[in-house]
Amino acid sequence: MKIIDITGPIYEGMWDFGFENGQFKLRELNYEYNDEPYYHEGLDGMVGSTGTFLETGATYLGYEKSISVDKIPVEKLVNADAYVLQTPFDNLKERDDRKYISLEDIKGAEKDTIPKKAAIIVSTGYGQNWKKKDYMAKSPFFKKDAFDYLLDKEPFLIASDFAVWDNSVQPEGFLKRLYHSGVFVLVSCINLEKISKYKVTLTALPIKVLNVCMCPTRAVVIEQ
Secondary structure, rough: EEEEEEEOOOOOOOOOOOOOOOEEEEOOEEEEEEEEEEOOOEEOOOOOOOEEEEOOOHHOOOOOOOOOOOHHHHHHHEEEEEEEOOHHHHHHHEEEOEEEHHHHHHHOOOOEEEEOOEEEEEEOOOOOOOOOOEEEOOEEEEEEHHHHHHHHHOOOOEEEOOOOOOOOOOOOOOHHHHHHHOOOEEEEOOOOHOOOEEEEEEEEEEEOOOOOEEEEEEEEEEEO
């Protein structure tokens, strides 16, 4: 058995999604107890999309038409069947100064039929750029036909090692379908290029914060 931690580290000065007061900072909260020093930290500026996070359609639909992350049954998130599509970053074509994943890339990485209600993990190796300042700006994106192809498989979750799934210059326009589909999103991951098998199991456990549409998550892949 091989366990691969696919969770990106959180640290001061890392990239973020640009929310006001959403820049992570680690603050000392040291204290004394019975005249002995103890250490403690404040996690300032941690937002729902800090680091690796799990997201539901409530981001777009609101909580009357979708569920919050804490309401996802935990059994769905532990040892879930997952299929890994390896689409190496250097092989991807480019548009608007960003690499993109095409339908051809997805089909080329699909080694066998992906059953419904499985997790699909799209790996490019881009997670190796986690500590670069332009991590967000240079994130790959999906072409619409490629992402529609993934959604047609009716997965319960799609994960990737890049943060921005659509083209911000010329939008592909698949996000509304994604959020209406009920498919959960797990981004951004690292170490996906280290996965050698096509079928694996995925465990992705978000912090149990009530009534949020996205939440920082610890995620691992297990190869048997």
